[in-house]
Amino acid sequence: MTEHAGQDVCAVVVSYHPDPIALWKMITAVAAQVGAVVLVDNGSRGEWQSTLAATLHGAGGALLAQTDNVGLASAQNIGIGWAREHGYQQVLLLDQDSEPGEGMVAALQLALATLSVSGRVAAVGPRFHDVREDRDAPFVRVGFPLNRKLWCDGSAPTVACDFLISSGMLIPMIVLDQIGPMDAGLFIDNVDLEWGFRARAQGYSLHGVCAATMHHRLGDARRALPCGLGQVVVHGPSRLYYMMRNRVRLYQLPHTPGRWIAQDLPRVLVKLLLFGVLIGPRWRNLRCMLRGLFDGVRGRQGEAPVDLLD
Known part of the structure; x- marks a missing residue:
């Protein structure tokens, strides 16, 4: 070079x-x-x-x-x-x-x-x-x-x-x-x-x-929201697992700002609504997100469970 x-x-x-x-x-x-x-x-x-x-x-x-x-x-x-x-x-x-x-x-x-x-x-x-x-x-x-x-x-x-x-x-x-x-x-x-x-x-x-x-490129795709509410970045079910699990992990770390935790908690509910109710595959999305939250509380790290991988 x-x-x-x-x-x-x-x-x-x-x-x-x-x-x-x-x-x-x-x-x-x-x-x-x-x-x-x-x-x-x-x-x-x-x-x-x-x-x-x-x-x-x-x-x-x-x-x-x-x-x-x-x-x-x-x-x-x-x-x-x-x-x-x-x-x-x-x-x-x-x-x-x-x-x-x-x-x-x-x-x-x-x-x-x-x-x-x-x-x-x-x-x-x-x-x-x-x-x-x-x-x-x-x-x-x-x-x-x-x-x-x-x-x-x-x-x-x-x-x-x-x-x-x-x-x-x-x-x-x-x-x-x-x-x-x-x-x-x-x-x-x-x-x-x-x-x-x-x-x-x-x-x-x-x-x-x-x-x-x-x-x-952020995310796998873009999907339109109902009622003309714009677009949302879409990720696969296993990626949603990591997003949920790892945010819980961040909540537990001493160097994570408290103000970030406070404003991130409502986003958990928003994601559950968006990907568990409005955007498919709804049941698989919801299952992966809930498992991610559960594993985050348990302190699981590393790769997602095999049955959740896309």
């Missing part, structure tokens, strides 16, 4: 039964901006792996193929471990359904360096756009009774926030050494939220960077 500002950055990409063409396109886009790309694949199979492994290895990266699905958090930790062993100072976390914009990493690095002069910065992240939405997603400050949505409106180059989605996060390795790895027990869902809360509790800040852009 040619010399550029991102040479000290290792991109950690996590995949799970990806579209090989889309994955190749995304890795090609980010490879031009970083020093190496390590792909941690969660139990996929396909001829694409051998070709991609050779390409990544030739560019100084690697394909770390897992025999089974170890979960998003564990896969991220595996990739971070590889980056640490190979001397990279920063890691860029990416999902398979993200597409970094041109110059994204350079913009993130510049903002991180600037912000770190006057404070302890845990991570920075890009503003992202879901092609199914009509505007970029906002950054968020936790509030009560509602969160504050903060948009890139030209008034400032960065936006201080309470959490960032994991895809697109640029994190210094020294910060990971202080705050700790992603919570593998969560498996998937709320992994970024938990890590952000942990970082904030330790006195670190997080910032969205308006000059850094990324396309990212």
Whole structure:
């Protein structure tokens, strides 16, 4: 790879039964901006792996193929471990359904360096756009009774926030050494939220960077609500299990802000209504959500029970 500002950055990409063409396109886009790309694949199979492994290895990266699905958090930790062993100072976390914009990493690095002069910065992240939405997603400050949505409106180059989605996060390795790895027990869902809360509790800040852009798909689909009430992001039943179980897990952690817990509790009822009554498969959705709440209270971690997997 040619010399550029991102040479000290290792991109950690996590995949799970990806579209090989889309994955190749995304890795090609980010490879031009970083020093190496390590792909941690969660139990996929396909001829694409051998070709991609050779390409990544030739560019100084690697394909770390897992025999089974170890979960998003564990896969991220595996990739971070590889980056640490190979001397990279920063890691860029990416999902398979993200597409970094041109110059994204350079913009993130510049903002991180600037912000770190006057404070302890845990991570920075890009503003992202879901092609199914009509505007970029906002950054968020936790509030009560509602969160504050903060948009890139030209008034400032960065936006201080309470959490960032994991895809697109640029994190210094020294910060990971202080705050700790992603919570593998969560498996998937709320992994970024938990890590952000942990970082904030330790006195670190997080910032969205308006000059850094990324396309990212949230959820499996969009469904229209009755009576013209708009659209809702739809997830599969097993994903709803993790969402419910892991939010209960966050309620129990000392670094989770009380105001977030207070304004999240009503969302539990809303999700039960939406996906257990209005949006199908209703019975399977409801069963998975209730089991998630029950397992969260019991303290279950890791992969969902086999009978709940999609």
